[in-house]
Amino acid sequence: xxxxxxxxxxxxxxxxxxxxxxxxxxxxxxxxxxxxxxxxxxxxxxxxxxxxxxxxxxxxxxxxxxxxxxxxxxxxxxxxxxxxxxxxxxxxxxxxxxxxxxxxxxxxxxxxx
Amino acid sequence: xxxxxxxxxxxxxxxxxxxxxxxxxxxxxxxxxxxxxxxxxxxxxxxxxxxxxxxxxxxxxxxxxxxxxxxxxxxxxxxxxxxxxxxxxxxxxxxxxxxxxxxxxxxxxxxxxx
Numbered sequence: 001x002x003x004x005x006x007x008x009x010x011x012x013x014x015x016x017x018x019x020x021x022x023x024x025x026x027x028x029x030x031x032x033x034x035x036x037x038x039x040x041x042x043x044x045x046x047x048x049x050x051x052x053x054x055x056x057x058x059x060x061x062x063x064x065x066x067x068x069x070x071x072x073x074x075x076x077x078x079x080x081x082x083x084x085x086x087x088x089x090x091x092x093x094x095x096x097x098x099x100x101x102x103x104x105x106x107x108x109x110x111x112x113x
Numbered sequence: 114x115x116x117x118x119x120x121x122x123x124x125x126x127x128x129x130x131x132x133x134x135x136x137x138x139x140x141x142x143x144x145x146x147x148x149x150x151x152x153x154x155x156x157x158x159x160x161x162x163x164x165x166x167x168x169x170x171x172x173x174x175x176x177x178x179x180x181x182x183x184x185x186x187x188x189x190x191x192x193x194x195x196x197x198x199x200x201x202x203x204x205x206x207x208x209x210x211x212x213x214x215x216x217x218x219x220x221x222x223x224x225x226x227x
Contacts, residue, residue: 046215
């Protein structure tokens with residue numbers, strides 16, 4: 001069965017600094033990896049996904065993620081954080097079959113002005 | 114186009130009661146998935162439906178059930194509510210099942226059991 005680990009419950013970063021939100025995964029077969037963001041009292045919004053191809057995936061709002069097969073990681077990054085990036089971030093994985101999307105427990109990002 | 118619509122947005126129920134939550138997917142989307150979100154457990158998968166058929170089911174007790182109608186709208190029902198059922202219930206739709214298809218989430222129904 002697939003699983004996702006987000007090792008940090010909370011990440012704090014100063015506005016303008018680069019940010020990284022970590023994610024590692026476990027899946028049999030090829031992984032299909034996703035990042036979502038959740039703002040207070042809202043559902044999840046899609047940021048980006050990796051299915052195949054380039055290991056660096058670019059997504060919405062200036063976010064990108066790097067797929068590393070040997071380290072089974074899919075860390076979310078942004079070169080320059082904004083206060084408005086403060087939210088809850090979820091990494092998710094599914095395998096190539098019809099299994100459901102499995103989410104990590106989420107990482108709360110706080111960007112301080 | 115309209116997004117995923119979940120009704121109601123907020124609900125307060127008493128232990129032992131039952132509740133029905135509704136989800137209307139994006140027009141043209143035929144797959145609907147349900148998740149329970151709690152602070153301690155994160156997002157836990159409940160069910161996935163496609164063309165009125167349950168394709169996947171999570172590890173929840175039989176008190177949790179769901180269905181999908183011919184217009185792709187979906188409902189989930191929780192019977193004999195327990196305090197631990199208090200959570201945000203999220204519905205997500207996609208064009209069809211399969212890993213290539215991304216999910217679009219609704220804003221959720223926040224259920225409080227007292």
